[in-house]
Amino acid sequence: MSGTETGSGTAGPGGSPGRRRPLGAGTGAAGPGDPVPSAARSGPAPAASASASATSTAVTGIAVLVTNDPALGEGPLGLVRNAAVVLDGERVAWAGPSRRAPAADTRVDAAGRAAVPGFVDSHSHLVFDGDRTEEFNARMSGRPYAAGGIRTTVAATRAATDERLHANVARYVAEALRQGTTVIETKSGYGLATDQEARALRIAAAHTDEVTFLGAHIVPPEYADDPAGYVGLVTGPMLDACAPHARWIDVFCERGAFDGDQARAVLTAGAARGLVPRVHANQLSYGPGVRLAVELGAASADHCTHLTDEDVDALAQGETVATLLPGAEFSTRAAWPDARRLLDAGVTVALSTDCNPGSSFTSSMPFCIALAVRDMGMTPDEALWAATAGGAAALRRTDTGRITPGARGDLVLLDAPSPVHLAYRPGVPLVSAVWRRGERVH
Numbered sequence: 039m040s041g042t043e044t045g046s047g048t049a050g051p052g053g054s055p056g057r058r059r060p061l062g063a064g065t066g067a068a069g070p071g072d073p074v075p076s077a078a079r080s081g082p083a084p085a086a087s088a089s090a091s092a093t094s095t096a097v098t099g100i101a102v103l104v105t106n107d108p109a110l111g112e113g114p115l116g117l118v119r120n121a122a123v124v125l126d127g128e129r130v131a132w133a134g135p136s137r138r139a140p141a142a143d144t145r146v147d148a149a150g151r152a153a154v155p156g157f158v159d160s161h162s163h164l165v166f167d168g169d170r171t172e173e174f175n176a177r178m179s180g181r182p183y184a185a186g187g188i189r190t191t192v193a194a195t196r197a198a199t200d201e202r203l204h205a206n207v208a209r210y211v212a213e214a215l216r217q218g219t220t221v222i223e224t225k226s227g228y229g230l231a232t233d234q235e236a237r238a239l240r241i242a243a244a245h246t247d248e249v250t251f252l253g254a255h256i257v258p259p260e261y262a263d264d265p266a267g268y269v270g271l272v273t274g275p276m277l278d279a280c281a282p283h284a285r286w287i288d289v290f291c292e293r294g295a296f297d298g299d300q301a302r303a304v305l306t307a308g309a310a311r312g313l314v315p316r317v318h319a320n321q322l323s324y325g326p327g328v329r330l331a332v333e334l335g336a337a338s339a340d341h342c343t344h345l346t347d348e349d350v351d352a353l354a355q356g357e358t359v360a361t362l363l364p365g366a367e368f369s370t371r372a373a374w375p376d377a378r379r380l381l382d383a384g385v386t387v388a389l390s391t392d393c394n395p396g397s398s399f400t401s402s403m404p405f406c407i408a409l410a411v412r413d414m415g416m417t418p419d420e421a422l423w424a425a426t427a428g429g430a431a432a433l434r435r436t437d438t439g440r441i442t443p444g445a446r447g448d449l450v451l452l453d454a455p456s457p458v459h460l461a462y463r464p465g466v467p468l469v470s471a472v473w474r475r476g477e478r479v480h
């Protein structure tokens with residue numbers, strides 16, 4: 039099953055042969071995959087947490103801890119009951135039964151709450167300005183969603199100041215953090231001109247290490263009569279200006295956006311510049327996106343709502359994660375992606391918000407978990423795995439999405455005795471405490 043494939047093999051701190059480092063866009067010392075502190079690097083032994091200067095915190099009294107490491111506990115989620123976690127510096131130093139917890143500088147009593155890894159939201163569009171409330175309102179009154187609505191946001195984003203866009207991104211990252219999201223990817227795609235796309239990426243990189251160049255979101259109005267010319271811009275001067283600021287390259291492969299040949303040109307040009315592909319694929323209709331993603335070794339194919347058997351087979355046989363974005367189907371009253379079909383085929387599935395002002399204006403991973411369980415055939419355990427370790431897999435990261443020695447100290451306490459409550463109590467603000475990189479931030 040998907041949970042074990044990427045959920046195991048990384049119990050050691052940072053030394054796994056499978057550990058992949060990010061390809062750039064790091065903002066400094068605290069970038070993802072950066073060298074682990076000496077306390078964690080020296081090994082998983084509890085004694086490591088006693089190292090000199092870093093302040094350690096023991097979170098004890100956890101009713102159920104989700105580690106996502108089958109070596110540490112039951113099942114694919116690696117469940118540990120009556121558990122404790124020790125955070126030391128930015129990292130997890132120790133996780134296991136409370137009775138065996140090593141000493142730490144400070145202690146937090148979880149008082150019977152459940153604890154899960156910080157959510158990894160591997161797909162969002164946060165660099166934007168403007169309001170589309172009326173579009174949503176109209177759509178809920180019966181008008182079907184069309185990709186062209188993006189142009190409204192493009193106009194508003196181009197007109198916004200840098201300060202305004204920074205403030206918007208900061209607001210949504212903070213909003214997500216309060217709901218337990220400790221890693222968030224975000225994209226350009228509302229500039230659609232060389233300087234505007236580069237600006238969006240620089241702004242995004244100030245708020246997250248996971249930045250994606252999406253110049254190929256739609257063809258902007260200036261190129262309405264010359265889409266080939268726009269693809270030439272995206273794969274030429276725009277890519278030159280944007281590649282230094284991004285880790286990933288993405289394309290909206292869809293009717294009304296970019297066809298298979300155009301998407302291939304965009305992704306291969308980006309890959310030649312060191313950007314790793316990810317693809318908006320098969321959201322609104324059947325098409326070539328998913329198979330192209332797998333063929334090009336994309337990290338993820340996102341949406342996967344309209345899939346043929348051949349698409350599912352390709353995902354099952356390839357390395358590409360299927361990222362499902364139920365907020366989009368919710369907000370457009372569209373048919374749900376069939377997560378059950380993908381999981382039964384052995385595909386690795388991630389859940390993400392797709393947070394954007396047009397088709398999915400939620401930053402809540404718990405909401406997406408609830409939708410996935412209620413409407414997409416996922417079990418509560420599968421949905422939680424997909425929202426944590428699955429998201430990490432979609433970002434090719436093993437340093438987060440799990441609570442295991444050496445991993446980032448990204449931990450969420452729930453005001454609930456079981457992580458199943460994330461789906462069982464939809465819409466309820468269950469996140470009561472969040473640590474990111476070992477620091478309590480909520």
Ligand SMILES: [Zn+2]
Nearest residue numbers: 161163318392
């Ligand atoms: Zn998207």
